[in-house]
Amino acid sequence: MKSRVKSSYSQLIRKGLVYLAAIGVALFILIPIYLITVMAFSPEDVIYGYPKPFIPQQLTAETILFFLNSYKMLDSVRISMIVAIVTLVISLLVGAPAGYALARYIFAGQDAYRILILSTRAFPMVILSIPLAQTYIQWHLDDTIMGVALMHTAMALPTTILVTSSVFVGISKELEEAALTLGCSRFTAFRRIILPLALPGLAASAIFTFVLSWNEVFAAAILTVHNRTMPARLIVGLGGSPATFKFAGGFIMLVPAIVFMFFVRRYLFSLWGIKLK
Amino acid sequence: MAEIRVENVRKVFGKVVAVKDVNLTVPDREFAVLLGPSGCGKTTLLRCIAGLEQVDGGHIFIGDQEITNLSPRDRRIAMVFQSYAVFPHMTVFDNIGFGPRMQHVPKPEIKKRVQSTAEMMHIEDLLERYPAQLSGGQRQRVAVARALAAQAQVLLMDEPLSNLDALLRLEMRAELKALMDELDTTVVYVTHDQVEALSLGDRIAVMHSGEFMQVDEPMKVYDHPAAQFVGGFIGNPPMNFLTARLADDGTTVLVNETRLPIAPETAAHLRATGQRTVWLGIRSENIDPLDAHTEGALSARVIVAEPLGSHILLTVKMGDAIVKVNAHSDSAFRSGQDIWLRPVPEKIRWMDKESGQALN
Numbered sequence: 001m002k003s004r005v006k007s008s009y010s011q012l013i014r015k016g017l018v019y020l021a022a023i024g025v026a027l028f029i030l031i032p033i034y035l036i037t038v039m040a041f042s043p044e045d046v047i048y049g050y051p052k053p054f055i056p057q058q059l060t061a062e063t064i065l066f067f068l069n070s071y072k073m074l075d076s077v078r079i080s081m082i083v084a085i086v087t088l089v090i091s092l093l094v095g096a097p098a099g100y101a102l103a104r105y106i107f108a109g110q111d112a113y114r115i116l117i118l119s120t121r122a123f124p125m126v127i128l129s130i131p132l133a134q135t136y137i138q139w140h141l142d143d144t145i146m147g148v149a150l151m152h153t154a155m156a157l158p159t160t161i162l163v164t165s166s167v168f169v170g171i172s173k174e175l176e177e178a179a180l181t182l183g184c185s186r187f188t189a190f191r192r193i194i195l196p197l198a199l200p201g202l203a204a205s206a207i208f209t210f211v212l213s214w215n216e217v218f219a220a221a222i223l224t225v226h227n228r229t230m231p232a233r234l235i236v237g238l239g240g241s242p243a244t245f246k247f248a249g250g251f252i253m254l255v256p257a258i259v260f261m262f263f264v265r266r267y268l269f270s271l272w273g274i275k276l277k
Numbered sequence: 278m279a280e281i282r283v284e285n286v287r288k289v290f291g292k293v294v295a296v297k298d299v300n301l302t303v304p305d306r307e308f309a310v311l312l313g314p315s316g317c318g319k320t321t322l323l324r325c326i327a328g329l330e331q332v333d334g335g336h337i338f339i340g341d342q343e344i345t346n347l348s349p350r351d352r353r354i355a356m357v358f359q360s361y362a363v364f365p366h367m368t369v370f371d372n373i374g375f376g377p378r379m380q381h382v383p384k385p386e387i388k389k390r391v392q393s394t395a396e397m398m399h400i401e402d403l404l405e406r407y408p409a410q411l412s413g414g415q416r417q418r419v420a421v422a423r424a425l426a427a428q429a430q431v432l433l434m435d436e437p438l439s440n441l442d443a444l445l446r447l448e449m450r451a452e453l454k455a456l457m458d459e460l461d462t463t464v465v466y467v468t469h470d471q472v473e474a475l476s477l478g479d480r481i482a483v484m485h486s487g488e489f490m491q492v493d494e495p496m497k498v499y500d501h502p503a504a505q506f507v508g509g510f511i512g513n514p515p516m517n518f519l520t521a522r523l524a525d526d527g528t529t530v531l532v533n534e535t536r537l538p539i540a541p542e543t544a545a546h547l548r549a550t551g552q553r554t555v556w557l558g559i560r561s562e563n564i565d566p567l568d569a570h571t572e573g574a575l576s577a578r579v580i581v582a583e584p585l586g587s588h589i590l591l592t593v594k595m596g597d598a599i600v601k602v603n604a605h606s607d608s609a610f611r612s613g614q615d616i617w618l619r620p621v622p623e624k625i626r627w628m629d630k631e632s633g634q635a636l637n
Contacts, residue, residue, distance in 0.1 A: 172360060172362060174358045174359075174360050174362035175362050175364060175365075177327075177329050177349075177356075177358070177362070178356065178358055178362035178364070178423075179364075179375075180328075180329065180348070180349040180350060181327055181328075181329070181349045181350070181354060181355060181356040181427075181433075182350070182355070182375050182376040182379055182423070182427055183350045183376055183379030183380050183427070184350060184379055185348070185350065188379070193364055196366045197365065197366055
């Protein structure tokens with residue numbers, strides 16, 4: 001209490017403003033999530049009614065279940081999940097070593113390589129879509145889960161490489177060298193020292209990739225016909241659907257990202273705490 | 278427990294030759310210090326011995342085995358890093374036990390080794406902690422303990438004390454010295470701190486631009502610097518260097534019109550090379566400051582008098598040269614005062630004005 005009194009008003013006000021801003025940001029994100037969730041679990045007459053109650057009077061899983069059972073939605077959710085996970089795994093398997101190389105080694109054309117990585121993101125998907133679809137058909141990759149995953153990997157790789165590279169830069173080279181002098185091979189030094197320390201950063205990069213793949217609409221929509229990911233199917237099918245479906249769809253879109261975030265949250269926090277400069 | 282031999286080792290970074298064909302033998306159990314200003318190549322040489330850098334020429338031996346192209350883990354070395362490089366995700370116990378664990382030492386033996394090295398470094402109460410919970414000094418102890426626990430033949434240390442605060446550094450220095458006297462390990466220790474080098478080393482290798490200027494026992498390096506660079510780098514304050522001109526008689530020199538004797542062989546060298554001037558090197562404690570003129574004393578004027586407790590450090594101006602002189606702490610020299618300096622004749626070192634090499 002005493003320190004409270006001592007601390008000046010301006011400090012108090014600043015603290016208050018920070019909290020206010022934090023609460024504002026949280027509400028900005030949480031209110032739509034809350035409303036979508038409530039609507040997704042409300043019976044049809046409530047959804048079409050006006051005004052909609054802020055506190056739900058009556059909950060039902062009917063809308064969600066009906067939604068999931070129609071339009072091959074359950075299938076799409078499954079496909080989306082697989083695509084996101086495959087994308088995540090491939091882009092980490094390919095991107096993390098590239099990031100490591102960028103962080104640890106000096107090689108000819110390093111800067112050019114960096115720019116090249118970024119420049120792949122400079123091509124708008126819209127321009128690429130026709131040749132891409134053509135190539136996919138030629139390679140028989142069209143309408144396959146792997147095809148979409150590869151496309152998403154290509155889109156995610158630049159950020160994966162650059163993020164993981166900055167993660168590895170943040171881990172002192174001397175730690176690795178200490179391990180080498182203490183009897184590790186390059187590989188065991190990486191596995192026992194660098195990898196555990198890089199995990200938070202790699203997790204952050206994985207979240208990024210997962211969310212990117214989960215939300216990606218355009219490529220998924222043009223490359224698939226039957227094996228559509230969730231967003232692709234929603235975008236195609238939901239335009240003319242009733243509001244009940246829209247809410248249910250929105251909810252289903254939200255859940256995996258939130259659940260995934262919940263699991264890697266621990267790593268994210270330590271990432272902010274100590275790991276990245 | 279092994280001799281280290283470095284033969285003609287060369288290391289190049291791009292266009293910069295960091296280590297220029299150096300030769301060094303560190304006998305078994307010796308504590309050798311690589312001393313030099315930053316960028317002189319001392320750390321690079323150490324890293325070459327550790328196997329963290331590939332040499333561009335030459336050979337390195339530990340004992341009878343050539344290790345030039347072996348990976349670090351096959352060299353039977355242990356290293357203490359400047360940043361300590363303590364693994365942050367492992368407890369102190371696991372850090373110290375990391376080396377033995379990689380060598381597949383049985384578990385009970387690892388435990389015994391960790392315990393005993395931890396006791397040696399006085400960190401036996403910290404074994405369950407993580408590095409983040411330790412102070413800088415404690416982390417440093419963990420780093421040394423980890424290197425010791427590996428029981429390598431050769432211990433390499435890269436400025437291990439430079440990140441500690443002054444008081445802790447003094448304490449660790451003494452402790453390290455006592456510890457190394459007790460152990461039979463051959464040590465190569467890199468530092469830019471000349472006091473550290475003098476206090477710890479059995480021998481000091483003074484490095485400058487990738488080359489050894491002198492490899493000698495500490496007092497030898499201090500008292501008989503082999504080159505002007507060494508005299509100027511070692512000692513606080515550094516050695517004074519005055520320009521002395523060979524007198525017409527060819528057997529004495531003149532420093533600011535004061536005649537000083539010079540050794541016949543030094544004079545002969547000057548005559549032979551046709552040089553007229555030579556460096557006179559003298560340490561501040563080897564100059565007697567006098568308040569009255571006597572034969573063979575150089576006239577000067579006190580600019581600053583700094584009482585340092587054990588003595589008073591005088592900065593005096595002699596002609597164009599600035600000279601540092603130690604005066605007795607009871608003396609009453611004040612700034613602005615005229616003073617006469619008498620260098621102790623047997624402590625004068627002559628150095629070639631062009632090459633900087635010592636002549637006597």
